[in-house]
Amino acid sequence: MEEINIIVIDREGTPKALIAPTDMGMNLMEICKAYELPVEGTCGGMALCASCQCYIESEHDLGERSEDEEAMLAEAFHVQDNSRLGCQIPMKPELNGLIVRLAPEE
Numbered sequence: 001m002e003e004i005n006i007i008v009i010d011r012e013g014t015p016k017a018l019i020a021p022t023d024m025g026m027n028l029m030e031i032c033k034a035y036e037l038p039v040e041g042t043c044g045g046m047a048l049c050a051s052c053q054c055y056i057e058s059e060h061d062l063g064e065r066s067e068d069e070e071a072m073l074a075e076a077f078h079v080q081d082n083s084r085l086g087c088q089i090p091m092k093p094e095l096n097g098l099i100v101r102l103a104p105e106e
Contacts (some may be wrong), residue, residue: 001099002021002022003019003020004093005096006018006095006099007097007098007100008035008037008052008102009057009103011102011104018031020091021091024091025090026085027087027089027090028052028089028098029039029045029061030087038102038105040052041086043087045087046087047068047071047085047087050072050085053083053084053085053102054100055082055098055100055101056082056099057099058098058099060094060095060097061067061094062084065084065088072085073085076103077098078103084100085105
């Protein structure tokens with residue numbers, strides 16, 4: 001599978017159906033930016049800001065957060081148990097059907 005379907009719920013609560021390639025090394029932040037969703041990605045995907053924070057609303061296993069992701073989320077606003085940084089979620093076939101909600105702006 002070279003493309004997956006994901007749902008991103010914007011900050012107004014509107015779900016957006018997106019198609020994400022899995023063969024281009026893209027992450028969730030990059031997909032959101034490609035669809036012109038309001039995701040900053042200020043640090044360019046290095047887990048150095050939380051401007052791509054989202055909440056995982058589906059039951060997909062994303063694995064453990066990296067130390068860098070944990071450290072950034074420890075300093076971020078609006079963090080919940082299901083918070084992740086979009087830049088740390090690579091698009092792969094196992095994430096077909098992923099549902100995420102964008103975190104409020106800082």
